[in-house]
Amino acid sequence: MEEFSEENLPNFSIFSSSNTNERFPWLQEEEINTLRSRNENSNTAKSTKTWLNVFNEWKLQRNEARRFEDIPPEELDAILCRFFAEIRKKDGGEYEPESLAVMQSALDRHLKNAGKKHSILRDREFEKSRQQLEAKARELRVKGYGKRKNASHALNEEDEEFLWQSGQLGKHSAQALVNVNFKNVTEHFGLRGRQEHYSMTVEDFSIITSPDSVVKYITFKEGPTKTRQGGLRIAHRAVQPKMFSTGGERCPVMLFEEMLSRRPPEMRDSGPFYLTTISKPKGQVWFSRQRMGEHKIGQLMKDMAVKSGLTAATGKKITNHSSRKTCVQKLKNAGVPRDKIIDVTGHRNILSLNSYEGDDENQARELSNIISGCKQTSDIQQQPANSSPNKDRLPLQASSSSNSFSTINNFTGPVNFYGAFPGFPGLSNMPVPTHQSTEPPHTWKRIRASVLSDSDED
Secondary structure: OOOOOOOOOHHHHHOOOOOOOOOOOOOOHHHHHHHHHOOOOHHHHHHHHHHHHHHHHHHHHOOOOOOHHHOOHHHHHHHHHHHHHHOOOOOOOOOOHHHHHHHHHHHHHHHHHOOOOOOOOOOHHHHHHHHHHHHHHHHHHHOOOOOOOOOOOOOOHHHHHHHHHOOOOOOOOHHHHHHHHHHHHHHHHOOOOOHHHHHOEHHHEEEEEOOOOOOEEEEEOOOOOOOOOOOOOOOOOOOOOEEEOOOOOOOHHHHHHHHHHOOOHHHOOOOEOOEEEOOOOOOOOOEEEEEOOHHHHHOHHHHHHHHHOHHHHHOOOOOHHHHHHHHHHHHHHOOOOHHHHHHHHOOOOHHHHHHHOOOOHHHHHHHHHHHOOOOOOOOOOOOOOOOOOOHHHOOEEEOOOOOOEEEOOOOOOOOOOOOOOOOOOOHHHOOOOOOOOOOOOOOOOOOOOOOOOOOOOO
């Protein structure tokens, strides 16, 4: 069979990707490369390009003309040592340690994309540059960097009620409908804050009603995401989340249907899910036919918090990611296992939930009250003077014997560290068992044990 190439097929130059009627359209090499590059996540590609540009700006000032991927490994290690030590922001400030780790991965990814076999993350030739970056990251942490000052916060019950009472959530206006549906679909379907919302359409949702019309819920067909980008072997979610009707003025299904009913008639069953709002609607249609911009969608939660006064009142940083954090926090507080939480959030590994830890305000208040010796914790109402506390809420529970105590697993009650537990006498007044054993005394052998210290000072 004759082999073909671009050189011996001059007549094939008429074919291109724009000729969609051909079964085998002839693609230019650039088009093939572009198709392959689309497989990479857009944010990942942007990060790679950004950090490569930073390196290129630095190397120009150091009179280095070679491209990053053209520098031999033995020289590149020394160059990276100096680059890692000297890199700064445009204003002269230091980068966060986490940003330096992202930079290192981005440069390594560029080498891989360029077809190079060496890796600045793994190969021995780059041991010195890795040590250099590690040393700088540690020094920055000593100076106070890396404390996640810009991390977003989850919403607690009071915050959500604040948004409802301020009119940012509801069905009284187009923007309130956008806000409440953004929050609901984010939490119920575990969506991320910007791209997934921007790309989804009305057709991705289905409203299901039981034959007796008693149960109604909404399902969502997930498109490509950060962790599930599609391809030949797509990993579908094991469980498809559903958003059920709850009744009342805050029913998520009712609010969803209300938003659809306010769209132009020809777009109530199709088209982008988020449409731009009409500032002064004159009829039943509150939305235009134009898709809402990605930037506008990316600012929804922040705008809600600022306009309602929540940001000023609490000092919390509220972003679109706050809704995702709120979803995780609600499920954790309800005692849902971590492997069930990721069924909703779409994470592929339960370890991914670690970054959502430590944002439970009620739990933090409980722990603080316990440490302070506070007799009243935040989630327990003050008991009347003549009433006895609920046994199930005590950290210790009396057994059938008056001289013995047994611990219970539900540790949520108040604890007094100053000599007594609620409902029990002080430790100094506890009765001493009087039972005398008739068995001969045991002889004990002294064992020398070596214990590893967990002190932070070692």
